[in-house]
Amino acid sequence: MTLTEPAVEARDGVGIRRDVIVDGHRIAYLEAGQGDRTVVLLHGLAASWDYWHRTIPALAETHRVIAVDLPGFGRSEKRSARGLDDLRHVVPALFDAVGVDRCDLIGHSMGTLVACEIAARHPDRIDRVVLSGGPITSVIDLFNNPIRTLSSNPRVATFLIEAATAGLRPPASVRRLILGRRWARWLATRPYVPHPAKLADEDVAGILVGVGAPGVFSTLREGFGYDLRPALAGVDRPIIVVNGERDLICPPADARAFAADNDAVEAVHIIPDVGHWAMLEAPDEFNEIVVEFLQRSRAAESGRGSS
Numbered sequence: 623m624t625l626t627e628p629a630v631e632a633r634d635g636v637g638i639r640r641d642v643i644v645d646g647h648r649i650a651y652l653e654a655g656q657g658d659r660t661v662v663l664l665h666g667l668a669a670s671w672d673y674w675h676r677t678i679p680a681l682a683e684t685h686r687v688i689a690v691d692l693p694g695f696g697r698s699e700k701r702s703a704r705g706l707d708d709l710r711h712v713v714p715a716l717f718d719a720v721g722v723d724r725c726d727l728i729g730h731s732m733g734t735l736v737a738c739e740i741a742a743r744h745p746d747r748i749d750r751v752v753l754s755g756g757p758i759t760s761v762i763d764l765f766n767n768p769i770r771t772l773s774s775n776p777r778v779a780t781f782l783i784e785a786a787t788a789g790l791r792p793p794a795s796v797r798r799l800i801l802g803r804r805w806a807r808w809l810a811t812r813p814y815v816p817h818p819a820k821l822a823d824e825d826v827a828g829i830l831v832g833v834g835a836p837g838v839f840s841t842l843r844e845g846f847g848y849d850l851r852p853a854l855a856g857v858d859r860p861i862i863v864v865n866g867e868r869d870l871i872c873p874p875a876d877a878r879a880f881a882a883d884n885d886a887v888e889a890v891h892i893i894p895d896v897g898h899w900a901m902l903e904a905p906d907e908f909n910e911i912v913v914e915f916l917q918r919s920r921a922a923e924s925g926r927g928s929s
Contacts, residue, residue, distance in 0.1 A: 636678045637687065639697075642719045649716055650697035652689040655682025659749075660722050661916065663689040664713070666731025666755065668788030668838050670696030672828030673730060676905035680913055688720060692736070694837020706732075706844045710739035717747065726916055728752040731871065731898065732841065735762075735850060742856030751861045752912050755869060755898045759876045762850050780813045780870040791834025801826055815897040816868045825902045854880060861887045862915050864908055866896030888915075 637654030652671045661681050663674045671689035681687045692709050694700035713736060717725065726749050729737030734756025741748040760778040763770070792800070799806040804819060807826060811818040821829075861884065863877045874892050881887040891911050896903045 636675050637682070637689070642716065644712060644715050644719055647693065648699045649693060649712070649719075650691040651716075651720070652678065652687075653720075654678050654687045654689075655684070656686050657684055659684070659916075660686040660688060660725040662713075662717070662722065662725045662727055663687065664727065664729040664733030664736050665690070665692065665695065665832070666733050667841060668695070668835055669730070669732075669832040670828070670835075672696070672831045673899070674728075674901060675824070675828055677728075677901050677909055677912070680909035681916075684913070684917065685726070688722065688725075690716065692733075692837070694840065695835040696832055700836040700840075706735065706739075706841055706848065709736050709841075710743070713740055714744055714747065723747065724749055726750045726752070728754070728912065729756065730901065731755040731758060734758065735853070738850070738853040738857050741859050742853045745858060748859050750916060751857060751859050752864060752915065753861065753877075754864045754900050754908070755866070756863075756872050757850065757854060757876070757880050758872050759850065759854075759880065760873065761871060762848060775873065775875075777870045777873065788833060788835075788838045792830070797830055800830065813870065815899055815903055816895060817903070821902065829899075829902075854884060857884065858886050860915075862911070863887065863890045864900055864911050865890070865892055866898060866900045866903065867892050867894045868896060869898045869900075871898050 637652045639650065639652050641648050641650050643649075663671065663677070665671060665673050670691050674689045678687050678689060690713070691698040693712055717723075724747050727737040727741060729735070729752070731754075734753040735758065737751055737753065738757060741751050760775050764778055796806075800810045801807070801823060807821070808818045811821060811826070811829070815821065863881065865872055865874060865877045867874060877890050877892070881890045893900050893904050893907055901908045
């Protein structure tokens with residue numbers, strides 16, 4: 623790959639927005655904080671780094687934070703039609719481009735798949751893993767065994783709404799309705815959160831940034847035949863899962879099943895009365911859990927190094 627130095631720097635409310643060229647294509651990311659530890663944030667389908675705007679300040683107190691717009695999403699260019707296969711290869715290349723040797727990974731929804739793939743393939747570069755709104759095992763099962771999956775977990779059909787709409791860019795008039803009218807916000811976000819009215823305007827504005835991304839449909843196409851099991855079983859770095867009790871896309875049973883099958887999972891945190899967007903719906907609790915995990919793991923490593 624041909625890599626260049628970061629370019630086109632722009633200020634943002636929670637960090638500095640930068641672009642980097644990876645193999646001839648522009649990838650956007652937000653950088654905040656500093657320190658000898660780095661944490662990389664990976665968003666979900668039809669999303670962007672904006673989903674992390676309430677998480678970044680908490681992490682930036684102790685870490686260098688890199689919140690990525692994955693290729694084909696947010697403000698990044700689309701690299702190819704390879705979808706998820708491209709994402710799991712380009713992220714380690716992005717590490718090289720921005721000077722990250724090792725890092726902690728935090729993934730949300732689709733980003734949990736990318737995080738697990740990277741941690742399984744590059745364990746020498748990953749210290750700890752946080753999964754939220756995932757791993758989306760029922761969604762993958764829906765692609766490969768739809769009748770069986772819907773029979774055992776009919777609520778996962780919620781994902782079909784996302785699949786049908788996530789790649790369609792809403793007109794400006796519709797975006798204004800979602801931002802300004804409670805009923806429109808309810809229709810747009812109710813499949814993901816139990817209490818749409820509690821979402822702040824800035825949260826909803828950030829959510830809309832990723833809708834209609836060109837990478838959505840190529841990523842969805844790759845879901846057919848995709849086998850997540852090797853990546854889930856292959857992660858041996860410390861993991862925690864932070865999910866919502868009322869998440870329809872990754873119900874608590876999926877998170878607990880993943881934990882039962884992987885000894886690296888240290889804890890599964892289920893936040894009450896929260897849906898698929900825990901970092902936005904319950905940011906204080908989400909941040910407290912994540913920061914404590916990262917700091918506790920770091921303290922344990924320091925203790926082993928001094929003994």
